[in-house]
Amino acid sequence: MPPDRRQVVKRVGAVVRAAFLKDLALKSVALLLALLFWGSLQLVEDTKETIELELMVAPPPGHVVVGDALRRSQVTVTGPVNDIKNYQRSVAERPIHLNASEYGLGRTSVYLNKELLGLPRHLRTVAIRPSMITFFVDKEATRVVAVKPQLQGDPSAGLTVTSVHATPSRLTIRGPASKIETLDHVVAGPIDIAGAVNSISTTAAVRTEQPGVSIVDLAEVQVAVEINAPLKERRMAGLVVEPGERFQPNETMNLRLKGPKDSLTRLRANDLRLRLDESSVQKGAGGRWTARVLVEGLPQGVIRLGSVPRVDVRRGSP
Template sequence: MREHFRQDWIYRLLAVALAIILWMYVTGEQNPTGEKVVRVPLETENLREGLVVADRPAEVQVRVEGRKAAVANLLSRDVHAYVSLRDAKVGDNLLPVQVEVPEGLNVIHVNPAQVTIKIDKIEQVQLPVQVNLLGTPAGGYRALEPVLKPSQVVVSGSAATLKSIGRVYVEAKIDQASGNFLAQLPVKLADREGRPLQEWLTVSPEVVETFVPVVQDMPSKFLAVRPQLAGEPAKGYAIQRVILQPEVVEVFAPYNHLAALDYINTAPVNIAGATKNVTAETNLEIPAGVQVGSFPRVRVVVEIGKAANPNSTP
């Protein structure tokens, strides 16, 4: 009996083992596993205020394992590789790469598993913006000096990266243009070799208003800008002076048009009832057939003060 009982258990164990092997085989055939290596952009997180990443690897390689169907459909954007900079200090920091993958997949290997991240303090510089004109105007037209608002931007980043800036610019597409170009354009940064620097720096403002006068090849003339004021200051107050920016503008027109022009007006600026200075940005009133070679807006400052008392003794 004892021998029979022992043989019975051996058969049972063999049956269980065969069942497990068979299950693993069937499961493997129906849902085979596979591996895949993906190149993933390396991101940084949790950097303290006042610090900036001065240098880091652009990407890492991640080897994942999982069901073949899931692995085959895996894209680099599905994998999140990052380094936490919560405890990073100024200088070089050797830190582990952390990886997150979709459910059902496992990370086998990360290359490199640790990376050196260089941290620097944030500094700022104010730099002028240049205009890169793309293309040429239509026949019979020409582009004049561009006008930018603002003409300078503040760039923030590490000291070393700021020193490598070779150019701050916008790109204005004026190919075959037969009229003025006006647009809000993104500011771009490049090093001295022309390589982009946008990733390492921040710009304020990120866009600037860009005006490129595109005028016909006609005679030109400089005209004084004359302010038009609507209304009168409050009783007891008077206009002290009017400041214009710009005070003169270049206009383009046929000779017979230019001969009749001595000045160019601004649109009316309302000063009715004013008791203090009035500042306005207004348009120019451009006559028909005339083109202006600068931004067609004028800043007008009307200084208002107490009126002199005519009855007072000097």
């Protein structure tokens, strides 16, 4: 390159460097401000976003929402990015509360709008899905109802459930008045008795089987299930009554018994002792004397049916 051209290039380079380095601090500040301005433009630039929402229906004191008080919806909005992010953060932290006291008792349908959803004024609503929620507000009530044990399965062959009892036998429930009125019991169990050969005593969880109705007192009760052989009846005739010291029976006696089948089948007449209760002797119509008969020797679980047995008696010792 000719000397004069090299000198020209050097002079131009020197001028450019001088121009770039002159007031470098001010130029750096200007660049930084330009970047900040560009970033702020990005934040205020409108964008579109769909936001998931949770809405909590808050009933007035002494009232309840029938069914689920927590509802879900979504809103599509456009607006500044910063406003959208702030709104997303606020609704993610807690549900949007809808004050049901403004709508009264019974079934209410509410159309969701920007004001109810608490949207910032810079955000524009594109769509709300669903745009309407329906709820039912009722008075809260309490009631005392019975506990009904629920059994599952059958005991061992030849045995049967003879009684079921829960302790406590009654509990207090709370919920919407319209649902409380239709409930007369809560359920305890299920209690598995499949293949059981003996009586069972166990704790069982209680439930109402009615959404929105809760049990106030306890979560569990004690349930006793009596399991025995099936009860049968048997008539025993011609049983001899032992005489007393002052009176003798004029007749034999018939008994009606009830108890486990095996016990009744094995029972024989000589297993029983029938004797006069001489303290009960009384003179009836027609001059007849009668006395009460005491029955002894009945097997466990076997009972006598009917009224207290009496027989005609006469004076005299054996």
